[in-house]
Amino acid sequence: MTAAGSGLTVLQSCALSLLVFTGASQFALVGALAAGSNPFTAAAGAFFLGVRNAFYGLRLSQLLALPRAVRPLAAQWVIDETTAVTLAQPTRRGARIGFTVTGLTLYALWNLTTLLGALGAEALGDTEAWGLDAAGPAVFLALLAPMLKTSTERAVAAGAVLLGLGLLPVLPAGVPVLAAALAAPAVLYLKGRRAGGTRDEEREEDR
Amino acid sequence: MSVWIAVAVTAVGCYAVKLAGLLVPAGVLERPLVKRLSALLPVALLAALTAQQTFADGQALVLDARAAGLGAAAVALVLRAPFLVVVAAAVVVTAGVRALTG
Numbered sequence A: 001m002t003a004a005g006s007g008l009t010v011l012q013s014c015a016l017s018l019l020v021f022t023g024a025s026q027f028a029l030v031g032a033l034a035a036g037s038n039p040f041t042a043a044a045g046a047f048f049l050g051v052r053n054a055f056y057g058l059r060l061s062q063l064l065a066l067p068r069a070v071r072p073l074a075a076q077w078v079i080d081e082t083t084a085v086t087l088a089q090p091t092r093r094g095a096r097i098g099f100t101v102t103g104l105t106l107y108a109l110w111n112l113t114t115l116l117g118a119l120g121a122e123a124l125g126d127t128e129a130w131g132l133d134a135a136g137p138a139v140f141l142a143l144l145a146p147m148l149k150t151s152t153e154r155a156v157a158a159g160a161v162l163l164g165l166g167l168l169p170v171l172p173a174g175v176p177v178l179a180a181a182l183a184a185p186a187v188l189y190l191k192g193r194r195a196g197g198t199r200d201e202e203r204e205e206d207r
Numbered sequence B: 001m002s003v004w005i006a007v008a009v010t011a012v013g014c015y016a017v018k019l020a021g022l023l024v025p026a027g028v029l030e031r032p033l034v035k036r037l038s039a040l041l042p043v044a045l046l047a048a049l050t051a052q053q054t055f056a057d058g059q060a061l062v063l064d065a066r067a068a069g070l071g072a073a074a075v076a077l078v079l080r081a082p083f084l085v086v087v088a089a090a091v092v093v094t095a096g097v098r099a100l101t102g
Helices: A010-019 A023-034 A039-050 A052-064 A068-075 A080-087 A092-118 A132-147 A151-166 A175-180 A183-195 A199-205 B002-023 B026-030 B032-055 B065-078 B083-101
Strands: none
Touching: A010 A023, A010 A092, A010 B002, A023 A039, A023 B002, A039 A052, A039 A175, A039 B002, A052 A068, A052 A080, A052 A092, A052 B002, A052 B026, A052 B032, A068 B002, A080 A092, A080 A132, A080 B032, A132 B032, A132 B065, A132 B083, A151 A175, A151 A183, A151 B032, A175 B032, A183 B032, B026 B032, B032 B065, B065 B083
8 A cells, every 4th residue: 555655566565464464563664664764773663563462462362262383373463453353252252253253354455455555556545535544443442442341441541542642742653552551550550559458359350 | 675674574573573472371371460461451552552543643643533533433332332333433423524624
């Protein structure tokens, strides 16, 4: 999509989508290369944006309970979207189906649109005029909402929003989201201090 | 050539972090603190991401049609609308506000 307009060949654009498959990293890499940075600096920025996938993997391996042999295959699909869908499922079976269907569908569509985009097709026209850029955050919001069951989760989400937006203007791309993850240990720490004797309440929320 | 190097380094790095999360031994994940943290981290990351996709334009914070769209999605969620209606509400309201404000 943007790759074709910034000096990548069709083959390079497609290799990027097939092998990297984490949108934010790809856009960052292409943008940095277009701006003339050296390949390693560009890759470092893209890598930073991909680090959050490791935290997703921590949770997904609990929810999916994948056999060891399958993990290297499943790893490529560990991204924002598959995590959001998997976390929203109430059962392990649902989580596995959700992860597989989302992963497969997005992998196919993402690579197909990359190919079409690289070949110069502008089929969609101006996606912003159609409001389609609001679909992404709306999907995340819809998947996130059921997860905000307890005050702990709500506090973490609120803290993360503040950190993510507050740090956005001052830190390089990708870093604010990682910094926002600190809301999780921060809230746990504060709750732990405040709770003190009321450990039972915490257990209850632990599900 | 340098583009291929960048693509290769990014691909290896990004795949490695994805796999790293999945390969953390179950024993470590059983610890109560790790368990709680790993459950809360995706919530924090996705919440921050949602906010950035709504209010960020590059590195600047902006209040534009997307915010209205997300507001509509939030209202739809509170009203317990089905998933597709929630997303459609965001898209339609965002497009509508853009059309009106040109």
